[in-house]
Amino acid sequence: MSEQQHTSTASRPEAVIAARDLTKRYGKTSVVDAINFDIAKGEVFGLLGPNGAGKTTTILMMLGLTEISAGRVGVLGFDPARQPLQVKRRVGYLPDAVGFYDHLTAVENLAYAAKLMGLGMAERSRRIAAALTRVRLVDVADKRVATFSRGMRQRLGLAEIIVKRAEIAILDEPTSGLDPQATIEFLDLIRELKAEGVTVLLSSHMLDQVQRVCDRVALFRAGKIAMMGSVAELSVQVLGAGFVVEVEADGAGIARRLAAIPGVGNVETLADDRFRMTADRDVRADAARAVVAANGALRRLSVDEPSLEAIYAHYFQATPSGGVRDAA
Amino acid sequence: MRREGSAFQGVGAVFVKELSDNISSVRMLMLELLIVVTAMAALYEAIAALRQNTAEDPFLLLRLFTVSQAPLPSFVAILGFLIPLMAIGLGFDLINSEHNRRTLSRILAQPIYRDALLLGKYLAGLATIAISLTALWLLVIGLGLIFLGVPPGGEEIARSLAFLVIAIFYAGVWLSLAMLLSIVFRSPATAALVALGIWLFLTVLWPMLAPAIAQAIVPPDPRFAALGLDTPGTAIWTQLLQRFSPNDLFGEAMLAVLSPTTRTLGPVFLDQIRGAVMGAPLPFGQSVMIAWPQTVGLIACTIVLFVAGYVLFQRQEVRA
Structure with missing residues (x-):
């Protein structure tokens, strides 16, 4: 316990997510290898890196959805391995290629999630109506999700986070597979969340988009964080000048x-x-x-x-990767 | 270390959603049609046979369940065959469909434990089957009243209720098995095929294999064969082996509960039935006692399979 006291004072006081030597092993291979980071309240933090670099695994450990092999992660002061319900009550998660029940309507899908959140009926319908308005899905609220495009599904996933009134929104590859117009709309929604004081954690390949919304980024590489900081800081590190x-x-x-x-x-x-x-x-x-x-x-x-793309390309060219694993 | 909060938080929400999905699904409609049509055909034959001789049979209503008229088997035998099909049909894609639709990680990111999802889905499946079987049971009683015109006695109702309860546990075994396979196999088609394979093996092949294996263990004695009798050792082994099939357990329990004259389910020595009034019905309590070991076997099988699925699901990775 004394050790925990020590690290909690060492991390920045406003940090909402703090990882210390966070490790995930499958057998002998470390998918996530002793990473450390702090995410401050209200910032948009980007996780970058090739497939299989450990981004999604890191996210799942933060939500308590996969076991932590070693190290620790604190989310809003809770330990996701021991208090998963407390964490999941406050954190919204939009998985990579999010799925919905196709035979149910948008409202029914959200209502099911809201029931699992433990919301009462009146509160539920109020929040769902408000969230659908915000993500501009009101017109199709009573249509089956089977008819929805990829972009609409992603927005519906974001509506679920809004219904939850999450303090932290974790978005895994939210813009992959979206057309440019849908991407711009989605990034605007992320900015709106940030304006409300929601901390956003975003993982992506789409470098220019990450650059447009993220305050800071962490570059993942074979389970380790290779670099972390604002885009300007990284460009000084990698390209020499900003x-x-x-x-x-x-x-x-x-x-x-x-x-x-x-x-x-x-x-x-x-x-x-x-x-x-x-x-x-x-x-x-x-x-x-x-x-x-x-x-x-x-x-x-x-x-x-400084373009993140240049930084990324420069970094991964300069240091050829040693065995990048494919994402499962 | 104890985990915080209740493992059952969210079970209700999952249960209601899954139950409404089950009941409104086309798949369920087809299964119900299959069962109702076949069961009604068997029942019609039984009624036709019973109307020929409405003598002083005190358990006329129960005959509806057990009388078979060639070419159709009895109502109970048809249920013993079709209940597994219904349970497998409901359970083979319980978990892997959530994986394939990519809804699992989104649902588990809500403040519930995995227990709630698994239990809610299981109970919803069992409730769906229970509702269908209860409806079927009421149909049988109703048709019996209309066509036989004899009001059922209290004991007949009690016995047929016992039938209903045991049938639901029997469905539970197959639902647990189907759910376990839906956790093990990521593809619903594989899970369905394996489940149907196990079902066919246990209901069709096993009753043929069990005597063969028993004869290998205890070769039949020619002296018994000369008298036209089964060798006791072989018969005991045959029954023991057959009881590994839930189908056989269900059949034996049904025999004890629905045929009040059943005094034993296994081979007995003559001195064990000395003084027994052959052909006289047993009281309800005694019949239940005869069926009790089989019923416990079905319940235990359900629990073991459910726990196996539960453990596997808790350890499974959620990422697709």
């Missing part, structure tokens, strides 16, 4: 002045009037000021934001 700013301007000595801006790594001269600088922060404002100070004519100022 931001690439291109300046198109006339004027004397602009390259020198640009190089003098704090945080700028180097300045390449692409043409007489075009320069590319790499910096560890967004230096566009400083660059504009520098050009104006040199009495130059600023024609274009663009920034390539």
